[in-house]
Each structure stands twice: as C-alpha cells, then as structure tokens.
Amino acid sequence: xxxxxxxxxxxxxxxxxxxxxxCALPAHAGHGAHCPRCxxxxxxxxxxxxxxxTALVIAAFVCxxxxxxxxxxxxxxxxxxEADTIMSxxxxxxxxxxxxxxxxxxxxxxxxPLLKLLILTFLLISVRLGSRWRPVERxxxxxxxxxxxxxxxxxIYAITILVALVHLxxxxxxxxxxxxxxxxxVVVITMxxxxxxxxxxxWDRSEASRP
Amino acid sequence: xxxxxxxxxxxxxxxxxxxxxxxxPLVACHDCDxxxxxxxxxxxxxxSCPRCGSTLRKRxxxxxxxxxxxxxxxxxxxxxxxSFPFLSFEMKGSITQTTLVSGVIDLYRQxxxxxAALVLLTTVLAPMFQMLLLLHLLVPLRWNRIPWQLQxxxxxxxxxxxxxxxxVFMIGILVALVKLxxxxxxxAGLALWSFVLLMLVLAGAVASFDPEEMWERVEALR
Numbered sequence: 001x002x003x004x005x006x007x008x009x010x011x012x013x014x015x016x017x018x019x020x021x022x023c024a025l026p027a028h029a030g031h032g033a034h035c036p037r038c039x040x041x042x043x044x045x046x047x048x049x050x051x052x053x054t055a056l057v058i059a060a061f062v063c064x065x066x067x068x069x070x071x072x073x074x075x076x077x078x079x080x081x082e083a084d085t086i087m088s089x090x091x092x093x094x095x096x097x098x099x100x101x102x103x104x105x106x107x108x109x110x111x112x113p114l115l116k117l118l119i120l121t122f123l124l125i126s127v128r129l130g131s132r133w134r135p136v137e138r139x140x141x142x143x144x145x146x147x148x149x150x151x152x153x154x155x156i157y158a159i160t161i162l163v164a165l166v167h168l169x170x171x172x173x174x175x176x177x178x179x180x181x182x183x184x185x186v187v188v189i190t191m192x193x194x195x196x197x198x199x200x201x202x203w204d205r206s207e208a209s210r211p
Numbered sequence: 212x213x214x215x216x217x218x219x220x221x222x223x224x225x226x227x228x229x230x231x232x233x234x235x236p237l238v239a240c241h242d243c244d245x246x247x248x249x250x251x252x253x254x255x256x257x258x259s260c261p262r263c264g265s266t267l268r269k270r271x272x273x274x275x276x277x278x279x280x281x282x283x284x285x286x287x288x289x290x291x292x293x294s295f296p297f298l299s300f301e302m303k304g305s306i307t308q309t310t311l312v313s314g315v316i317d318l319y320r321q322x323x324x325x326x327a328a329l330v331l332l333t334t335v336l337a338p339m340f341q342m343l344l345l346l347h348l349l350v351p352l353r354w355n356r357i358p359w360q361l362q363x364x365x366x367x368x369x370x371x372x373x374x375x376x377x378x379v380f381m382i383g384i385l386v387a388l389v390k391l392x393x394x395x396x397x398x399a400g401l402a403l404w405s406f407v408l409l410m411l412v413l414a415g416a417v418a419s420f421d422p423e424e425m426w427e428r429v430e431a432l433r
Contacts, residue, residue, distance in 0.1 A: 005262065006246040008239035013246075015239040018366050019422060022239050022246075037426060039362040093389070101389050104382065139242050139263040150376050153333065157383020160330050162390065163321065164314030165300040165307055165397075172302060172394070176323045184329045191373070200244040203263070 009204070014044040046198040050124060056193035057120050063185045064113060070179030073159050077172045085179060086110060086155060108154040109183070116145045116152075116190050120197065130205045142199045149194055152187045156180060240265060274421040275428065279349040281416035286342045288409040293335065297402035298388075302395035310402065311335060337375035338413060344368040345416065352428055361429065365422070372417065377410045 008015055008022060015022045016035035023042055026033050033042040071083035084092075086109045093102035119141050126138065159180050166174040235248045240260040249258055252270040259266055271277065296308035311334060318327040344364050351358045358364060384406070391397055 158386040161387035164309035
C-alpha cells in the first residue's frame with residue numbers, strides 16, 4: 001500500500017522555477033521569498049496559473065481566426081496584385097509539386113498552433129474539473145506544447161525575407177499584411193499561455209482526490 | 212514551527228538552501244513536484260523523474276568548456292551573419308540584397324511595427340543576449356572568478372533562451388527561397404552559410420550548457 005507520493009508542496013518546499021534548487025518555503029504564506037541561489041521569486045506553484053493560462057488561451061483563439069482568414073502578404077507584380085493567406089501559400093506549394101514544403105508550412109502554421117490551443121484547453125478543463133485521468137500522458141502533452149510552439153514562427157520569417165528581397169517598384173513588390181500580425185500574436189500568446197500553465201496542477205488534483 | 216525557516220518535514224534537512232556536502236541532494240520534479248534524491252550523474256548521464264518521465268538533469272561531456280568554445284564561435288558567426296547580405300535577388304536586371312536587419316526595417320516601413328519588433332527580438336536581440344550572457348557567465352568561471360551580477364545574468368539568460376529562435380529562422384529562409392525560385396535568380400551570400408553554422412553552433416552551446424554544473428563551480432569558488 002502506497003500513500004500519497006511525497007511532493008515538495010507537501011513538505012513546504014518549492015523548487016525554484018529558474019534554477020531548480022529545492023528551497024524551504026517560509027512559514028508565512030511564502031510571499032516575497034527568493035531563491036538563495038539565483039534570487040528568483042519562489043512559488044510552490046506558478047501564481048494564478050489557471051486564470052492566466054485561460055485568459056491567454058481565449059485571446060489566442062480570438063487571434064487564430066483572423067490569422068488564418070486575413071491575407072498575410074500581398075504580391076504585386078507588373079500591376080497585378082494578389083493577396084496570400086496562410087492556406088493559399090500551402091496550396092501554392094502543393095500545386096507546384098513541392099509537397100514536402102507544403103507539409104512543413106501546413107504543420108508549422110496551421111496544425112501546430114491549433115493543436116497547441118486544443119491541448120492547452122483540454123489541460124485547463126481537465127485540471128479545473130479535478131480530473132485524475134492519465135496524469136503521465138497529460139504531462140507529456142504539456143511538454144509537447146512547450147516544445148512545438150516556437151516552430152510556428154516559420155511563416156513570419158519567410159514573409160520577412162520575401163518582403164526584404166522583393167521590392168523592385170512596379171516590377172515586383174511583396175508587402176506584409178495584417179494577417180501576419182495576428183499570426184505573430186497567436187504564436188507569442190500561446191507561448192506565454194504554455195509558460196503560465198503549471199503542469200504540477202495536473203498532479204495536485206490527482207493526488208488530492210485519491211481515496 | 213518557529214523561526215524564519217520551518218524544519219524540513221521530510222526529515223533530511225537537505226531541502227534547504229545549503230545542503231551538506233556529503234548528502235545526496237533532494238530535488239523536486241519541475242513537472243510533477245515529486246520529491247526524490249538525485250545522485251551525482253556521470254558525464255553524458257541523464258536522470259528522469261520516475262513518476263512523470265520528464266528530464267530532471269542532463270549532464271553533457273565537458274559541459275561548460277564546450278559551451279564556452281561553441282559560444283565564442285557563435286559570437287563570431289553572429290557578427291558575420293549580420294554584417295553581410297545573406298541573399299541577393301535578381302529579376303530583369305534589378306538586384307536587391309538583404310541582411311536580416313534590412314528585412315526588419317522594411318517591415319517597419321510598411322507599418323508592421325509589431326512584426327518588425329517580434330522578428331528583431333527573436334532572431335537578433337535574443338540570440339545576441341543569449342551569447343553575451345553565456346560569455347559573461349562562463350569566461351570569469353573559466354579563470355575561477357565569480358561573474359559579476361551572477362544571479363541576474365542567469366535569470367536573464369533563461370528568458371533570452373526562450374525567445375531565441377535561430378533554428379526556426381533557418382526553416383523560414385528555406386520556405387522563402389523555394390517560393391522565390393520560380394520568380395527570379397537567388398544568390399546565396401556569405402552570410403547565409405554563417406547563419407546555417409550559427410544555428411548549429413548555438414544549438415550545440417545550449418545543449419551542452421548544464422546550469423547545475425555552473426552552480427557547482429560557483430559553490431566551489433565561494
């Protein structure tokens with residue numbers, strides 16, 4: 001028979017978010033305590049983790065639609081203008097027979113941000129409901145969102161390079177459009193949301209509700 | 212319980228700021244908070260949490276020396292990569308050349324200041340701070356001195372690392388190149404190869420940096 005697993009929280013300790021040192025939390029609520037090794041503020045759990053992450057996830061969902069529906073750039077060539085959305089970029093690569101690149105852009109720009117938002121939503125709901133369901137797998141999902149988020153920046157960089165290279169007046173010009181701004185916002189906001197979510201909450205709930 | 216610090220309920224006393232030299236240090240998993248003992252790792256070793264499987268610590272071979280060497284190389288490559296044009300674009304006799312910073316300036320001129328700031332932060336400023344802070348920490352330690360503002364520099368480095376995205380930028384270059392291939396002639400400049408090397412070298416520096424080893428060395432100097 002095994003009781004509740006020993007956690008730092010149960011031992012009134014906290015591991016520092018920055019350097020990982022295990023520190024004893026002062027008895028008085030832990031306000032204003034700092035890590036003796038790297039001087040970062042100490043918290044047993046990330047402060048207001050669920051509230052912050054929920055707000056950021058909602059904000060990211062709001063930005064996700066215009067990011068995918070609005071054009072991210074306009075290509076003007078010999079008087080003809082053509083607006084490109086993220087999806088039309090994917091379709092361009094597909095129709096020109098460059099399916100590996102179409103896959104890269106689709107995965108990085110459409111699939112990854114949506115997957116990340118859905119995983120975070122699922123984690124937030126399951127923690128709020130006090131779910132005990134498969135904490136190991138849910139922790140793994142969290143680590144996945146942390147690792148893949150940055151790869152959505154690919155399209156932003158591609159647009160920057162296109163804009164910088166193609167400005168030949170009437171001959172050919174590429175301009176960034178507002179879809180790209182929303183897209184950048186989605187990437188930044190989901191990164192912040194993943195950072196504010198505390199995966200230890202997954203374990204707290206499954207420990208607390210253990211019979 | 213009285214006094215400033217409560218006594219440790221685990222009963223080992225090692226979860227306080229200065230564990231005794233002989234004891235096997237107690238750590239808590241950053242993903243599931245499980246308390247556990249982490250015995251010293253051999254070089255190249257890696258420890259995972261038995262409950263949730265996340266990596267507790269990875270100890271690379273000759274971590275700090277390797278990090279310092281790779282960071283020095285990355286700093287040189289960074290200067291080259293940002294000083295010369297990395298792509299030239301030729302269409303019907305007109306040629307445009309671009310550096311990374313000129314791309315950011317173009318975005319800014321088109322009224323996309325937020326994008327310009329984001330690209331500048333993630334491909335120029337964050338990698339630059341990352342390299343400067345690594346050098347700031349590792350050069351004095353190499354000659355057995357404790358770096359100035361050690362704690363602040365370490366925490367800044369952690370933030371710089373999150374926002375430094377050189378490896379993603381490389382894929383962005385690839386996507387842009389393929390898109391332009393049909394349109395015009397693209398000539399890769401010297402800086403493009405520096406970017407490729409920079410990405411690899413910087414990734415190597417990050418992978419071989421073991422903060423725990425750095426703190427051990429600082430502790431030994433005090």
